[in-house]
Amino acid sequence: MTILEADMDTISGTCPVATGNGAAALDMRDADLLRDPFRGYSVLREQDRIIRAVYPTSPTPLWLITRYDDVKMVLGDQRFANNPASVPGANVDDLHEELAKALGLEEKYIKIFTSSLLDADGEDHVRLRRLVSRTFTARRVAALRPRVEEIAARLLDQLAQRAAADDADGVGVVDLIENFAYLLPINVICELIGIPEADWPRWRQWGRAAFSLEPGAQNEPMRGMVDHITELVEQRRAVPTGDLLSGLIEAHDESGDRLTGDELITMVLTLVLAGTENTAHMIGNGTLALLTHPDQLGTLRADPALMPAAVQELMRWCGPLHGTQFRHAVEDVEVGGVTIRQGDRLMCMLVAANYDPRYFSDPDRLDLRRQPDNLRETHVGFGAGLHYCLGAHLAKQEFEVAFSGLLSRFPDMELAVPAEELERQNMPGSWRLRRLPLRLHGSAPRLG
Secondary structure, three states, X not given: OOOOOOOHHHHHHHOOOOOOOXXXXXXXXXXXXXXXXXXXXXXXXXXXXEEEEEOOOOOOOEEEEOOHHXXXXXXXXXXXXXXXXXXXXXXXXXXXXXXXXXXXXXXXXXXXXXXXHHHOOHHHHHHHHHHHHOOOOHHHHHHOHHHHXXXXXXXXXXXXXXXXXXXXXXXXXXXXXXXXXXXXXXXXXXXXXXXOHHHHHHHHHHHHHOOOOOOOOOHHHHHHHHHHHHHHHHHHHHOOOOOHHHHHHHOOOOOOOOOOHHHHHXXXXXXXXXXXXXXXXXXXXXXXXXXXXXXXXXHHHHOHHHHHHHHHHHHHHHOOEOEOOOEEEOOOEEEOOEEEOOOOEEEEEHHHHOOOOOOOOOOOOOOOOOOOOOOOOOOOOOOOHHHOOOOHHHHHHHHHHHHHHHHHHOOOOEEOOOHHHOOEEOXXXXXXXXXXXXXXXXOXXXXX
């Protein structure tokens, strides 16, 4: 059973699929596929492991990789590049730059917008990742946990106060996405980077506005973030404070190479933007999954030590990111019996891989005890290979803190509307709730 059930015949009948010979192409905006991508991409995966498709912002068709083994292979193979400019001799337009221009982004921000760690390949990617990994370590993230718990507890207090203010009996409706799920990761990443707490409200506004698709709407938040990062870098150069930003400024590799000024700005923006939206929506998706599966919720309540494994299963079962960013074939490569030609564009469908019955037994079933070893991640919700999510440690920690806090503080919380009535952002390649209205029914005392 998926989050929202769909008729398999309906989906398979309305999504034309290529069988590797370039026939019809799947429209990723298909209404039934958007309504239930979990089941939809599972149906398509069983029809054909490599699918020809059309993505809204892509001027030419691309290949969708759907089966677990193929996804792992592509994500770990350096013959597939994130940056189209990495394809030898190919005249491939930079799609990110096209998108930035289409959004009306000012020229001076386009380079920052399109030259992040996420778009780097080869030695450039290794260099950038090595420099940031030395400061963005598992040890630093673990040391941050008490502060993450403190930030979460404060937000949960505010959530309870909002519910009480909305209803005399304390059972008022509150939107978890707006009032908790988004606030926790943006506050935490600001804390980690070293952005003063007094400035967090500005960053919350900039962070949300930066994802607007309205032409020109991103210029103001970009200007605000870039100017503020530039100011903070100057301050940290003069007086290091031990935060992540100070570490990024001081980091250098064996040859003495450091991040340039533009790279510093881009890295901070990448950490803030990439570390907020998906984390926020995973908190929303995971909360919805638990509330609509009382047997699994009961299992977790009975055994709180199960939380790390539960987070892994929730990430597999209802992760917000369903497709990777585009990869580009650097040379001709055979994948699943199909030859991907040099310069061809492809996308790995994480949602299809995470529901592949060849790797996961009874994949449609949410099973919080599925993960046998917390140290060996089996799903691909955070990607795989060289571009495995840099912030995965922090994200998993935030999920554990968020779900633990919600379950302990609001033991009687419930959905305020039927699950099937919840609105989502209908974007191919993702699963994001617009709102998650909850009735909290009062709160238990804060632990500690």
